[in-house]
Amino acid sequence: MGVLQYVAKRVGLYLAVLFIGLTITFLLPRIMPTNPIDGYIGQIQARASGALTAEAIAQLRANLEELYGLRGDLFSQYVGFLQRVIFHFDFGPSFAFYPQSVSQIIFTALPWTLGLLLVSTVIAWLLGNLVGLVAGYFHTKRAGSVIEIVGILLYPIPYYILALTVILLLSYVIPLFPLSPSFPAGQMTLTKFGMVIFNSLLPALTLILAGFGWNILSMKALAVATTEEPYVIYSRLKGTSNWTRMMSYVFRNAMLPQVTALALSLGTIFNGALLTEMLFSYPGVGLIMRTAASAGDYNVLYGAITISIIAVATAGLVIDLIYPLLDPRIRHK
Amino acid sequence: MAKLSRYLLAPLAAVLLAGASYAQDMTDVGTPRNQTLIVQTFDGKTANPDAQNPLNNYAIWRGFRELGWSFLWEMDTATGKSYPELAADMPEVLNPEHTKFRIKIRPGVYWSDGVEFTVDDILYTLDTSFKYKDKLSFVFRAVGYIKEGSWKKIDNYTFEVETQAPAYDFNTVMGVYSWGSLFVPVPKHIFEPLGDQVVTFKNAPAVTLGPYKIKEFDPNGSWQLWEKRDDWQRSGWGNLGEPKPKYVLYKDFGAEETRTLAFVQNQYDEDTFMSPDSIAAAKAKNPAIETFSPTLPYHDMNDACSYGIYFNQQKAPFDKPEVRWALALSLDLQTVGITSVSGQFKPAALPIADTPITNPVFYKPLESFLNDLTLSDGYKPFNANFGQELVDKLKTQGTPESELPTGDAVKAGFGAGWWKYDLAEAEKLMNAAGMKKGADGFYTKPDGSPWTFEFTIPSDWNKVMQRVGFSVADAWRKAGFNVTARQVDNGEFTTVQQTNARLDAMVNWSNTCVYNSNWLNSWNSFNAGFVKPADSTEVLNGNYLRVTDPAIFDLVKASTSMEIGSDPFVKNGQEIAKKLTLGMQEINLMNIPTTIPTNSTYWKNYPKQANFYAAPYTWWSSFKKTLINIEPTGK
Numbered sequence: 001m002g003v004l005q006y007v008a009k010r011v012g013l014y015l016a017v018l019f020i021g022l023t024i025t026f027l028l029p030r031i032m033p034t035n036p037i038d039g040y041i042g043q044i045q046a047r048a049s050g051a052l053t054a055e056a057i058a059q060l061r062a063n064l065e066e067l068y069g070l071r072g073d074l075f076s077q078y079v080g081f082l083q084r085v086i087f088h089f090d091f092g093p094s095f096a097f098y099p100q101s102v103s104q105i106i107f108t109a110l111p112w113t114l115g116l117l118l119v120s121t122v123i124a125w126l127l128g129n130l131v132g133l134v135a136g137y138f139h140t141k142r143a144g145s146v147i148e149i150v151g152i153l154l155y156p157i158p159y160y161i162l163a164l165t166v167i168l169l170l171s172y173v174i175p176l177f178p179l180s181p182s183f184p185a186g187q188m189t190l191t192k193f194g195m196v197i198f199n200s201l202l203p204a205l206t207l208i209l210a211g212f213g214w215n216i217l218s219m220k221a222l223a224v225a226t227t228e229e230p231y232v233i234y235s236r237l238k239g240t241s242n243w244t245r246m247m248s249y250v251f252r253n254a255m256l257p258q259v260t261a262l263a264l265s266l267g268t269i270f271n272g273a274l275l276t277e278m279l280f281s282y283p284g285v286g287l288i289m290r291t292a293a294s295a296g297d298y299n300v301l302y303g304a305i306t307i308s309i310i311a312v313a314t315a316g317l318v319i320d321l322i323y324p325l326l327d328p329r330i331r332h333k
Numbered sequence: 334m335a336k337l338s339r340y341l342l343a344p345l346a347a348v349l350l351a352g353a354s355y356a357q358d359m360t361d362v363g364t365p366r367n368q369t370l371i372v373q374t375f376d377g378k379t380a381n382p383d384a385q386n387p388l389n390n391y392a393i394w395r396g397f398r399e400l401g402w403s404f405l406w407e408m409d410t411a412t413g414k415s416y417p418e419l420a421a422d423m424p425e426v427l428n429p430e431h432t433k434f435r436i437k438i439r440p441g442v443y444w445s446d447g448v449e450f451t452v453d454d455i456l457y458t459l460d461t462s463f464k465y466k467d468k469l470s471f472v473f474r475a476v477g478y479i480k481e482g483s484w485k486k487i488d489n490y491t492f493e494v495e496t497q498a499p500a501y502d503f504n505t506v507m508g509v510y511s512w513g514s515l516f517v518p519v520p521k522h523i524f525e526p527l528g529d530q531v532v533t534f535k536n537a538p539a540v541t542l543g544p545y546k547i548k549e550f551d552p553n554g555s556w557q558l559w560e561k562r563d564d565w566q567r568s569g570w571g572n573l574g575e576p577k578p579k580y581v582l583y584k585d586f587g588a589e590e591t592r593t594l595a596f597v598q599n600q601y602d603e604d605t606f607m608s609p610d611s612i613a614a615a616k617a618k619n620p621a622i623e624t625f626s627p628t629l630p631y632h633d634m635n636d637a638c639s640y641g642i643y644f645n646q647q648k649a650p651f652d653k654p655e656v657r658w659a660l661a662l663s664l665d666l667q668t669v670g671i672t673s674v675s676g677q678f679k680p681a682a683l684p685i686a687d688t689p690i691t692n693p694v695f696y697k698p699l700e701s702f703l704n705d706l707t708l709s710d711g712y713k714p715f716n717a718n719f720g721q722e723l724v725d726k727l728k729t730q731g732t733p734e735s736e737l738p739t740g741d742a743v744k745a746g747f748g749a750g751w752w753k754y755d756l757a758e759a760e761k762l763m764n765a766a767g768m769k770k771g772a773d774g775f776y777t778k779p780d781g782s783p784w785t786f787e788f789t790i791p792s793d794w795n796k797v798m799q800r801v802g803f804s805v806a807d808a809w810r811k812a813g814f815n816v817t818a819r820q821v822d823n824g825e826f827t828t829v830q831q832t833n834a835r836l837d838a839m840v841n842w843s844n845t846c847v848y849n850s851n852w853l854n855s856w857n858s859f860n861a862g863f864v865k866p867a868d869s870t871e872v873l874n875g876n877y878l879r880v881t882d883p884a885i886f887d888l889v890k891a892s893t894s895m896e897i898g899s900d901p902f903v904k905n906g907q908e909i910a911k912k913l914t915l916g917m918q919e920i921n922l923m924n925i926p927t928t929i930p931t932n933s934t935y936w937k938n939y940p941k942q943a944n945f946y947a948a949p950y951t952w953w954s955s956f957k958k959t960l961i962n963i964e965p966t967g968k
Contacts, residue, residue: 038824038827038828038831038872040390041831057874059476060470060473061874063466063467063468063470064470094380094381096380096390097380097381097384097390098389098390099389099390100380100381100384105381108552109380109553112553164590167590167594171591171594172594172598175598178361179586179591179594179598180584180586180591180592180595181361182360182361182362182551182555182556182584183553183555185550185551185552278587278588279587279588279590281378281555281586281587283553283554283555288380291380293822294794295822296824296825
């Protein structure tokens with residue numbers, strides 16, 4: 001198969017995934033048992049202590065259907081949706097926060113999510129894999145077992161418990177970090193940037209700890225198996241150093257599935273981290289998606305899920321495209 | 334998650350809570366802590382913090398009603414009486430039909446940018462509301478109430494206006510009823526130059542009429558800082574007195590677990606709907622943390638609404654009063670209240686909350702009605718001794734006597750009584766309705782086929798109702814009702830509430846919201862136009878109790894032409910309450926327990942049971958009374 005043919009096939013698959021994803025994204029919220037207009041009217045009624053007259057509610061309902069673009073049949077709404085998303089990347093206004101635009105809501109939150117999750121995911125991956133590699137390569141040594149125990153201890157702890165334990169220890173018992181940080185507003189200055197970094201350390205540490213254990217265990221298992229491969233034994237007999245064998249022979253081969261896992265987890269970070277946002281008062285798209293789902297805010301869901309689909313599909317495409325560079329067996333197929 | 338935190342994390346927190354309370358000099362938004370009142374936001378974070386245009390859906394829970402806006406009339410939540418705020422007096426009625434009004438406003442009130450507030454601002458707000466009524470999402474109340482184009486400026490401080498129908502509630506529709514008003518005057522000098530752009534105008538930071546102005550807000554929606562205006566005396570309610578805090582910070586302190594820890598650390602002063610378990614844990618570690626009352630039920634019970642069970646009364650067998658009564662008598666509400674809210678509740682038998690304001694209007698006059706109430710088979714279902722029995726039960730379960738009410742306080746704390754728990758009578762009533770228990774122990778339909786029904790309850794967006802709902806469902810199943818409790822998100826909750834085809838029974842509050850004698854505020858939707866067939870998928874825009882009694886409709890209609898609070902008006906309200914109760918058209922359960930613990934490290938004299946100068950809610954416009962009455966501790 002030629003390179004061009006390989007790339008074209010992958011890109012075609014990518015576009016098909018996007019199209020199917022967008023279509024499902026459009027349909028799913030509409031079969032949810034929640035109606036955004038009902039949700040909004042419920043809020044309004046609660047604010048009015050139930051005092052709104054039925055006529056006022058009927059009028060409001062008609063106005064909202066018009067404003068939200070929910071008039072017309074499903075097909076015409078679908079066509080309009082595809083046109084807006086594909087050609088203008090426009091998801092319209094939020095229903096729950098009308099007239100706020102979906103793009104503004106998401107793009108205000110997204111840098112926070114990306115900043116935290118991107119950094120912590122990569123650090124957890126790097127640390128976990130390096131530690132796992134050492135543990136796997138030296139698996140016959142006691143230190144290797146000790147490192148494995150760290151992974152075994154960390155990996156099964158539910159994130160919620162891990163996060164609360166970290167908060168209790170580092171924000172309450174030893175109050176090094178704020179319990180509920182206030183991220184600064186206004187023009188970003190060096191001091192404010194420092195505050196952002198400081199306030200992000202605790203959630204980042206927790207996410208790293210949560211991701212660290214799995215990476216240790218999986219890399220250790222891969223490294224142990226790879227260490228026993230004939231080409232590694234052969235290189236040892238040829239007199240290569242431990243460092244060379246570990247990095248060039250074991251790590252390079254063992255990291256292939258780990259790279260796939262990293263790419264997929266990088267794709268999913270666009271979903272945000274709901275528990276992190278809730279427990280650490282951290283801004284992000286997770287809470288926005290949760291609020292949108294409970295309020296039936298289709299447009300926000302469309303926006304957030306579409307970005308997520310694009311991210312995951314793109315991550316898959318990138319992996320497909322760079323895999324031949326990492327793995328010569330694919331390159332020479 | 335709720336269970337996890339209750340059973341697993343509470344003990345963990347108790348072990349680790351090491352009394353790490355400490356004093357702070359500055360808040361993390363850079364204001365002196367002892368000059369800043371800090372409250373937990375009602376809605377956590379918001380995604381639209383820069384939406385500050387009150388003509389549209391805006392970031393309402395960031396202090397706007399309490400600190401920023403000002404209203405024509407406000408309500409004294411300690412008494413339920415209205416008083417003029419921006420208005421100079423109560424509205425003057427100009428015709429016998431009660432449709433024309435003259436309103437005078439106070440001169441000398443200024444916006445936060447220094448421009449004087451005049452009638453022009455009010456009339457511009459009305460003009461704009463009508464002009465863009467199909468594009469602005471928050472103007473429907475005035476648009477549905479005021480007659481279009483009827484307003485007329487008399488002078489800078491006087492205007493006249495007409496309503497679409499006779500209006501005896503002008504001051505509570507165009508002003509505040511209980512927690513806020515849907516008519517918020519906007520500054521003409523800011524809005525008018527925008528022309529048609531007013532429909533998308535965000536208005537951030539808003540120019541305000543209240544004594545506070547916005548100093549800064551988090552673009553991510555987790556906090557908003559207000560600063561007292563230098564000219565607070567000429568603000569919309571500066572005439573009430575000086576608000577004490579120089580700054581007020583509305584902030585989300587995150588999940589309840591971190592909120593509790595932050596509260597123990599004195600990081601904020603007032604919480605919103607913290608769970609009783611967390612409050613108990615926090616109180617144990619920080620003596621400055623207090624509940625509304627030192628004795629049970631500990632919390633404020635004066636919300637306008639009450640929790641109750643609503644039925645699809647058009648659908649068999651809920652159309653039979655015997656079945657609804659059987660369901661009521663199958664509830665051991667003492668056990669329900671103890672298991673769901675640790676006994677921290679105030680039962681209410683009438684379809685209205687039992688508060689110091691509603692009690693003399695409804696509960697006291699209807700005391701003999703409740704005591705004498707007799708079902709068709711001669712059975713008297715009311716248990717006037719419910720409160721004392723609850724006290725005794727709590728005592729046997731280990732509640733310290735010092736925390737239990739005694740004497741008259743039992744009635745004040747645990748209400749005037751509730752229905753008996755009588756499974757034998759419930760079975761008798763079910764049998765009278767032709768429904769007998771089958772071999773599996775569950776009641777069957779009259780034809781002997783299995784009968785199941787769905788009980789809709791909130792998921793964890795309302796934890797108290799969720800717990801109460803599960804406990805009710807559990808009691809019913811034990812009594813032989815094959816019920817399934819279904820948790821739903823708030824959007825679906827509203828859909829079920831207003832769609833007959835989706836409703837069997839649900840726990841709800843929205844049609845039982847009566848703060849004072851103005852019962853019409855909640856029950857005005859009882860009319861024949863809002864009765865739909867049992868399986869209708871059409872949206873119901875009111876009458877969520879599914880009342881069908883023409884006599885009730887007539888009482889409501891007649892009352893719309895009566896002076897609110899007049900004897901005949903109140904009598905009609907009592908008559909409706911009696912009819913709803915006789916038919917058990919709603920199983921009213923309890924007042925809404927509003928858990929608002931306070932921390933008196935930096936501020937004191939919050940509203941409490943023994944010092945009830947205002948409803949203690951930080952998200953009601955009456956919070957202004959709290960700001961005026963609290964005092965710095967000097968720390």
